Structure formats: C-alpha cells, structure tokens
Amino acid sequence: MIGYVPPWFDGYTEWLVAIAVLVAMTCAIPGSFLLVRRESMMGDAISHAVLPGIAIGFLISGSRNREWMFLGAAISGIATAILAQSLRVIGRVERGAALGIVFTTLFALGLVLIVQSADHVDLDPSCVLYGQIELAPLDTITLAGYEIPRALPILGVVFLAVLLATLFLWKELLITSFDSELAQSQGIPPQVIHQILMVLVAVTCVAAFESVGSILVVALLVAPAASARLLTDRLVTLVPLSAFLGGLAAMIGTLAALTLPGHFQTEIEDVNIAGSIAIVCGLMVVLAAIGSPRRGLIVRYLNRIRLQLRIAVEDLIGALYRIEIEKRSPETPIKTQLLQMGALTSPGLRSNFWLGLAQWHAHRRGLLTPSEPPSLTPAGLQLGAQLVRTHRLWESYLADHTALPTNHLHDTAMDLEHFTAPALSKALEEIAPTDPIDPHGRAIPAPTQPPLPDSESTPPDR
Amino acid sequence: MSRSASLPPRYAHRTLWTLLAIFLSPLAAYADPVFFESKLQKILFLQDYNTRIVVIGTSILGAACGLSGTFLLLRKRALMGDVLSHTMLPGVVLAFLLGTTFGYEKTLPLLLLGAAIAAGLGSLSVLMLRRISVLGDETAMAIVLSFFFGIGTVLLSIAQESATGHQAGLESFIYGKTASLTRGDVQWILLGSLFSLGLVLLLFKEFRMLCFDEEFTGCQGRPVVGLDAALFAVVIVTTLVGLQAVGLILIIALLVIPPAAARFWTDQLHHTTAVAATIGALGCWSGVTISALAPRLPAGALIVLSTAFLFLISLLFGSRRGLIGRLIRWSDTRASVGKDHLLRAFYELSESHLKWIRLEDLAGLRSWTPRQLQRLLKRARKRGEVIRGNANTWKLTDRGHLLAAHRTRNHRLWELYLIRYAHLATSHVDRAADRIEHVLGPELVHHLEQELDQRPPYAPESPHPILNPEESR
Numbered sequence: 001m002i003g004y005v006p007p008w009f010d011g012y013t014e015w016l017v018a019i020a021v022l023v024a025m026t027c028a029i030p031g032s033f034l035l036v037r038r039e040s041m042m043g044d045a046i047s048h049a050v051l052p053g054i055a056i057g058f059l060i061s062g063s064r065n066r067e068w069m070f071l072g073a074a075i076s077g078i079a080t081a082i083l084a085q086s087l088r089v090i091g092r093v094e095r096g097a098a099l100g101i102v103f104t105t106l107f108a109l110g111l112v113l114i115v116q117s118a119d120h121v122d123l124d125p126s127c128v129l130y131g132q133i134e135l136a137p138l139d140t141i142t143l144a145g146y147e148i149p150r151a152l153p154i155l156g157v158v159f160l161a162v163l164l165a166t167l168f169l170w171k172e173l174l175i176t177s178f179d180s181e182l183a184q185s186q187g188i189p190p191q192v193i194h195q196i197l198m199v200l201v202a203v204t205c206v207a208a209f210e211s212v213g214s215i216l217v218v219a220l221l222v223a224p225a226a227s228a229r230l231l232t233d234r235l236v237t238l239v240p241l242s243a244f245l246g247g248l249a250a251m252i253g254t255l256a257a258l259t260l261p262g263h264f265q266t267e268i269e270d271v272n273i274a275g276s277i278a279i280v281c282g283l284m285v286v287l288a289a290i291g292s293p294r295r296g297l298i299v300r301y302l303n304r305i306r307l308q309l310r311i312a313v314e315d316l317i318g319a320l321y322r323i324e325i326e327k328r329s330p331e332t333p334i335k336t337q338l339l340q341m342g343a344l345t346s347p348g349l350r351s352n353f354w355l356g357l358a359q360w361h362a363h364r365r366g367l368l369t370p371s372e373p374p375s376l377t378p379a380g381l382q383l384g385a386q387l388v389r390t391h392r393l394w395e396s397y398l399a400d401h402t403a404l405p406t407n408h409l410h411d412t413a414m415d416l417e418h419f420t421a422p423a424l425s426k427a428l429e430e431i432a433p434t435d436p437i438d439p440h441g442r443a444i445p446a447p448t449q450p451p452l453p454d455s456e457s458t459p460p461d462r
Numbered sequence: 463m464s465r466s467a468s469l470p471p472r473y474a475h476r477t478l479w480t481l482l483a484i485f486l487s488p489l490a491a492y493a494d495p496v497f498f499e500s501k502l503q504k505i506l507f508l509q510d511y512n513t514r515i516v517v518i519g520t521s522i523l524g525a526a527c528g529l530s531g532t533f534l535l536l537r538k539r540a541l542m543g544d545v546l547s548h549t550m551l552p553g554v555v556l557a558f559l560l561g562t563t564f565g566y567e568k569t570l571p572l573l574l575l576g577a578a579i580a581a582g583l584g585s586l587s588v589l590m591l592r593r594i595s596v597l598g599d600e601t602a603m604a605i606v607l608s609f610f611f612g613i614g615t616v617l618l619s620i621a622q623e624s625a626t627g628h629q630a631g632l633e634s635f636i637y638g639k640t641a642s643l644t645r646g647d648v649q650w651i652l653l654g655s656l657f658s659l660g661l662v663l664l665l666f667k668e669f670r671m672l673c674f675d676e677e678f679t680g681c682q683g684r685p686v687v688g689l690d691a692a693l694f695a696v697v698i699v700t701t702l703v704g705l706q707a708v709g710l711i712l713i714i715a716l717l718v719i720p721p722a723a724a725r726f727w728t729d730q731l732h733h734t735t736a737v738a739a740t741i742g743a744l745g746c747w748s749g750v751t752i753s754a755l756a757p758r759l760p761a762g763a764l765i766v767l768s769t770a771f772l773f774l775i776s777l778l779f780g781s782r783r784g785l786i787g788r789l790i791r792w793s794d795t796r797a798s799v800g801k802d803h804l805l806r807a808f809y810e811l812s813e814s815h816l817k818w819i820r821l822e823d824l825a826g827l828r829s830w831t832p833r834q835l836q837r838l839l840k841r842a843r844k845r846g847e848v849i850r851g852n853a854n855t856w857k858l859t860d861r862g863h864l865l866a867a868h869r870t871r872n873h874r875l876w877e878l879y880l881i882r883y884a885h886l887a888t889s890h891v892d893r894a895a896d897r898i899e900h901v902l903g904p905e906l907v908h909h910l911e912q913e914l915d916q917r918p919p920y921a922p923e924s925p926h927p928i929l930n931p932e933e934s935r
Contacts, residue, residue: 035597040604041541048711090785091777097540097722101773104715108766115760216615219608226601230594257616272619278612285605289594 013258015137015149020254020277022152023208024220024246026159028228029166030200031221031246032239035229036177037197041096042081043221045103046198047205047214049080051110054206059117070206076106077202078195133211133254133273151211158207162200166239169196174235212274220246223281227288230295249284253277311418312358314387315349317367318417320376321384325445333373385445391417392438392445393428399439406439513754516640519648520746520765523704526655527713528720528742529662530696532735535721536673537693541603543717545588546581546694547701547710548607551614553580554635554705555621570650573635574702581698584610638709640750640761647706654703658696662735665692670731708762715766716742723773726780741776745769797841799900803828804838805847805866806873806899808858809921812866818855871921873899875910881925882914888926 034043053076057068080102087098136151143153166173172193175183180190201221208217224246228238257276290297319338338349349355362368367380376384394413398404404412420428429447436444534543557576561569584606591602621632633639662669671679672689680686697717704713724737749765778785807827811819825835839856842848847862858866876895880886886894902910916922 035601038598038600040598040601041544042600044544044604044607087777091726092783093722093725094535094538094540096538097535097718100540100544100714100718101722101770104712104718104766105770108712108715108763108770111760111763112767115758115763213615216608216612218604219612222601222604223608226597226605229596261620270619271616275612275615275617275619278608279616282605282609282612285591285609289591295594295596 012137013255015152016133016258016273017251017254019136019149019151019155019211020133020250020273021247022155022159023211024224024250024277025243026155026162026204027208027217027220028224028242028246029162029239030197030204032225032228032235032242033173033177033197034201034221035225036235036238040218040222040226041099042084042198043201043205044218045084045099046077046080046201047209047217047221049103049106049110050076050202050205050209051214052076052106052113053079053110053202054209055110055113055117059113070203073206074199074202077198077205080106080202081195081198134270136211155207155211158203162204165196165200169193173197177235212277216274216278219278219281220250223278223285224249227281227284230285230288230292233294245284246281249280250277253280256280308354309357309361312349312354313362313365313367314383314418315414316355316358316362317376317380317384318387318391319349320368321381321388324376324381324384325388386447387417389445389447390420390425390428392442393432394420395438395440396433396444397428397431400433409439512641513750515645515648516643516754516761517747517750519643519651520640520707520750520761521743522648522655523651523700523707524716524720524742524744524746524765524769525739526651526658526700526742527704527716528724528738528740529735530658530693530700531717531742532721532724532731532738533662533669533673533693534697534717535725536731537690540718540722541600541714542585542588542694543697543701544714545603545607546584546698547705547713548614549584549610550577550581550701550705550710551636552610552617553577553583555614555617555632556580558632559617559621570646574650577635577702577705578698580610581701582694585694585698634709635705636709636711637760638705638707638712638762640707640765641753643707651703651707654699658700661692661696665689666732669693673731708765712762712766715769716746719766719769719773720745723769723776723780725782726776726784727782729782741772742769745772800834800838801842802869802900803896804835804842805858805862806870808848808856808862809866809870810924812858812863818851818857821854821856824856867921869899872902872907874922874924875907875914875916876902877925878914878916878922879910892926 031040031043034040050073053072053074054069055072057070057072060072061068080099083102084095084098087093087101088095091098093101137149139150140147141150141153142148172183172188175186175188176190176193183190183193204221205214205217208220212220225238225242227245228242232238232241253276254273257273258270261271288296293299316338323338335355338355349358359368359374362380363370363374365379366377367383368374369377391413394416395409398409398412399406432444436446438444531540531543534540553576554573555576557573558569560576561572587606587609588602591597591605592599594602597605618632668679668684668689669692671682671684672686672693676686679689701710701713701717704716707713708716720738720742721734723741724734727737728734745768746765749768750761752768753759753761753764776784779787781787804824807824808819810827811823816823821832821835824830825832830838839848839850842862843850846859847865848856849859850856873895876898877891880891880894881888911917914922
C-alpha cells in the first residue's frame, strides 16, 4: 500500500475532500447533542439565522474578515435560541412556531442587510444557501512553507475548539441532555449549557456555511448523528461514530459529485458537491434505518419472523399433544385433526403458510416423525407436555387469582404460554394446585423430568 | 371569577387603531409634497399597474397563508411548512429539466406540478421516518428537509450547466420575484388561494376537531390520516403558489407568523383564522409598499419583516394574551389581593378591641414593606374603607368593616373546611386559605356555610391564634 496514490490526488480534489471531511466532522459533534436533545430543527433555525450576524460582521469590518463574522454569527446564534425560548415562555407560543418566527425574521433581516450593502460587500445570498466548496481549494495561503487552502486551518481551529469544548463540558452536556432536573440539582445550570451548545452550533454553522451553505449544514448536523443513533445507544460512542460517518459521507459525496456524472455520456462534468454530500447523508440514514444490527428494519423483521415461527411450532406441538392424549384417530391428516381440535384458530397457525412452515420446522428439530400423517417423537411429546402443563397452570392461576371468566382463560393462557421464562415457570409451579385438574376439568400433565434438551421455547435466564 | 379574562372591546379597538397609526407612521417620513405627489401617491393608491398587480397578488397570498397556517400551527406542525417548502426544490428543478428536454418553454403549471409531487413525497418520508421513534419528529423533519434540498441543489447545478439560459425562472422560485409578479402569476395565486379557502370552508368543522382533539376525531368516524392529508394539501397548494412571490425560504414565515400573531388577539378558531388572514394580507401589503418606496429593498424579505413587526405588535398589545394586557390583569389581581389582605388585617386587629390601629401593628401582621402598606392604605382611603386618625393611626369605616368581615369570613370558612375535611393541622391552614379566599364565589361560600353550620353574616372565630399586638408588646 505504501506509495499508493489514489487516482484523485491531483492537487485539487484531495484538498476538496479534506475540507469536506473536516466540515462534516465539525458539524457531527454538536449535531449529536442536538439529536439527543430532540432539537434538530434548532440546527436548521440557527443555520438560517446566522445570516444577519454574518452580514453585520461584514458591514462592520468592511471585508470578509473572519473574526467579525464568527462573532456576529455566534451572537445571532445565541439570539435565536434566547428569542425562541422567550417567545415560548413569555409569549406562550408553541416551540416549533417560535423557532419558525425567529429564524425567518432574522434571515429576512440578513437578506435586507446584504442587499442594502451590496456595493461594499460581495456576499451573494445563493453562496450562503448552497456554499461554494468548489472554490475553496483555489483560495490558498502559505503556512509553514506549504501552500494550503485558506479554509483548512480555519476549519481545523474550529474543529479543535468544538472538540475541546465538548470534551471539557462532556459531563455537563451529557447530564443536561438527558435530565435537566438532575443537572439542576447537581449544580449544573442547564440553560447556560444549552446556550453554550447553541454557540457551538452557531460557530460550526459559520465555519461550514462557506463550504456547504446554510441549508446543507443541517444535513451534516443531523444526518450523521441520526445514522449513528440507529447504531448505538451510548452517547460516548455516538459522538465519535457520527463524526466518522459524517466524514465518510462527505468523502463519498465529494468524490461522487466529481466522478459520477462523467460516467454518463453527458456534457455535465460535475454537480454541486454540497448537494451531493447531503444526498449521501440522507441515503446513509436510510441505510442505517434498514440495515442497523440493533434496530434496523431487516433485523426487526427477522426477529418477528423467528418469534412467529416459534409460536407456530409451539402451537402445533401443543395441539398434537392434546390430540395424542385424547387418542383421536391418528390416521386422519394432520390438518383435519387440527381442524377438529379447533387449533387452527390459534394465533400461530392461522394461515396455511405458517402451518406448513411450522410443520417443516418441527420436523427439522426432531419433534415430529417423518411418517404421514406425522406424529410426535418422544422429544415432541416432552415439549408438548411441558407446553400443555404451562398452559393449564396459567389457566388455573388465572382462574384462582384474577377475575377472568372461565371462557376467557384459554386465549389468555394461549398467549402467556409462549412467554413463560424459567423463573416465571418456577413461580407458577410453586402455586400450582395440588390436584392436577385445570379449570376446564382436564388433567394437567406432570412436570417433565429432566428439563428439556431443546430449550428454545424457554430461553435461558441471562 | 367575576372578572372576565379578556379586556373590554373598547380596549381592543383602540389598540387596533393605534397599531394602524404606528404602522403607517414611517410613511410620514416621505411626506414632502413633491414626493407624495409622485411616488407615494402612486404606490398607496395603486395607480401604478405593476404595483397594483403585486400588492393584490401578495395580499391574497398573505391571507391564504394565514388561513392555512392557522391549522398547521394548532396541529403543532408549524415547522412542517418549512420542510414542505424546502422539499419542493427538487420537484421544481426536475420538472424544469424535463420541460426543457421535451421542449415546453412556458412551463409554470409543469413546475408547480413537480413541486407538488415532491412536497407530497417529502411529507410521506417525514411520516415514515417519524415511525423510527428513537430519532424523534424534529430529526425526521430535518433529515427530509436537507436530503430533498440536497437533491434539489444537485439538480440545480445540472440545470445550470446544461441550461440554455432559461433557468432564471428557477431562481424566482428560491428567492421569489415579488417586484415582478405578472398577471398570470397573480391568477395562479388567486386560484390556489380559492382552492385553499374552499377546502378550509368545506372541512372547517373537521379541521377544528383534528386540531383540538385527534382521538375524538377518530372516535367520530372521521379519517384522521385523510384529514391530515387534506390539511397538507391546503398548505402545499398555498406554499406552491406563494413560492414565486416570496421564495421558498421565506414562505414559511407567512405560514407561521400571522397565525401565531392572531393567537394573541382571540381564542375562537374562526376569529383566529380571520385575524391571521388579515395580518397576513396586511403584512404583505405593507412589505410590498415599503419596498417600493426605497431602492434596494428586497420585497420578499420586507414582507417577512413587516409581518414580524405585526407579530411584535400583537405580542405586546394583543387583547387576549398580549403582554401589556396580561400585565394589566396581573397588577389588577395583585391590587385586589392586597386590598383583601389589608381589610382582613384590620378586622383581625379590631377583634382584639383596638379602636385606632397603628401602622406598626398592621405591618406586624404581614410581610408588607412600609411603602406597600402606605400605598394600600391610600387606596383604601380613596375607596372610603378606612379613615385616618391622628399620629398615623387608622380605623375601618362602617363600609370597610362590612367588607372586612366578609373577607375574613371567607378566609375562616375555608380554614374550618380544611381542618374538618382535609385534616390539615390548625397551624397550617392560614397560608392555604390565604390564597383561596380571593376567589371564593357566593355559591361556594353558601355551600361552605351549610357544610360548616355557620350562619351569616358574622365571621366565625379564627381557629388559630392571631398575633395580638397588645400581648406581643
């Protein structure tokens, strides 16, 4: 790998990628806190509302002087948060509306200021909206003998500042994000920490707006953090993970914008990089929502299918056990038998598909004999006995200890028998009636000894 | 409470007139005769064809936005307007690209259709993302907003590279082109506003139910999802036709600010919608007028700013929950509470057979500062409830005595009630009764008298010892 130079190292693209990645990582840190505080739209609001601050900074300094810009933006960031908060508290305006009022007004103010001073300030509103990352690598300065884009050291400083502020205030940010009452009682002022976070967001927005524009800052603030949130539950992993994902999205987005259009036979060579990054960020959220190993759609779907299959198998075995005990004609096909039992109305076996699947799965687990029609193997009998015992124990428990009428016992027990963990099962055994007859007058099977080898229906206690 | 929560209508009228005067006062700056005859007159009286078109178009738009925004605000989805308007960008640009590819030149309906489809897709995506509960509503909105806008930006850059010089039409969707609205644009605005108005009027009852009680709406057999979709349709249509007037970033202001301002004036839904529509129209009209008066004032931004100014006025002077009205009501309540407390203090002291009551004795009963006490006494004397003797001593008049007995009676009835039925310790009832005595209505008092077997008009004896100035000395 040493000596390998990616094909996009051409003195321009790598700087572009570096700037984009740095912007994305800077945004991801405060963005994570906005996400866990459920204030993501605050990012949107602040990124719009920094406009008048920037414009005033321009007017005061008369040039694109960055100190003034940052100061102006930080002030308007705090102003947004404070104004929205006071509209909510004093004016009793709903939160979303308060945000909408404040940021549109400030944005309009910024527009007026910019247009009014168009003669001595070259600030194009569309540059604020979409950013001009394409031009960033061309504006260079010489630092320690190297010629690097001017944006890079500035972004580096902002990134370090945001990072250090986060590390320094980690505990405070953590506690106020999740439990502001606790923070208050611990002597941490939640309002002050909130304002600090708003300053961080505002400063990040200013640093980023030149590159990606004010609306796409929102993408970088929210989307990487949201993707990371789908992958982890811990804030301490969330922040670095979202920084990483943000950087990744920025890199992919930049390269895609530069190279992908060339693959299609068109005269278009490249597309807007900021927009492309925002698309990649959005796609990343979708990908995380579908594929996350913790709470992705796929995993949730698979879990549901596994649960449904287990219930279907258990219902099938339980029903066959009852047939076996009551010695109904074993030659009739299994479906007819189940139909006679009324077992086809059980939640697990309602459809032919699930019946077939359950039969196949029970067969594979060695609970059913391969004969036609199949009957229970000894392991199947044991599981059946255990299931029916749990079922009837529940029925007698429900009859004795709850006010449930007798004709409602069966359905409730039918649900409960699938979710009876060993500890609960033991507790049920302890209060089991001495005479083994359930409320419907049927015998409760004796407890199976030793415990079942196949313990899938009763997962081990963790 | 006998006192109505809202201020008398006279107050509201005066405020409205003051508001109008304040609002028009900046125009006075332009009042030199030459200027008046030329520009101001032209603009104010809509003599200029262009101004007429713009003012009429934006005012209709403002009214429609205020109307549909009211329901959005009450449904607590104010920021959805923001999301919807941003998601329209890719639709507009894609429609534009398709239009130029297939050679349709004047394509406003096509662009509007594209925007409508994109906004529909956007709201669907928000609903889907919202189901991932771990992320929360706001995150879902922010993600959809930035994702769609990103797509729009990319498409826009494609359009700019491949453009044949027609993309100027696209710019107007983003920043608005208020000053150069054409007759055709205004017709679209009128059409869209009429659609919104019609749908709102048709579904007014349903929307009201939806905004105030979602479960009840469902119980009544109304399709909640369908009504939400209808509400979105109203908002999307208004936003669509408004894009050209103020641009997609500022249209949210017209959806949010007028309804929020209207809430300061009234609690009635139909009044709120009317006031919101008025404020929206007024804001648009004044914004356009001001921007026409001076050079280099972007009309879209000025519309937002003047609507925001109207919001500020409403926040301060709103007759229903404006700050100043609330302040007045609050100080009224405080004064009447202070009066009750003073009278009771007099009564309690007169029970220990003091004829002339000294200032220090009064001050000893409550945590009054000398200034507060002086002010209370001054007011009470004006009302003829107390008279002043020599050397700073005071006495209740007959009228004052009657009132004081009544107040004390309320206080003690409640104390007795608390002791007997709430099992509060005798030493704890004084403070609790302190708060409730001011709002006990005659019916409740009558009820308490029956329950506690106390006959009017005498005040019962205090269940707890009262500080006696003679003994404490």
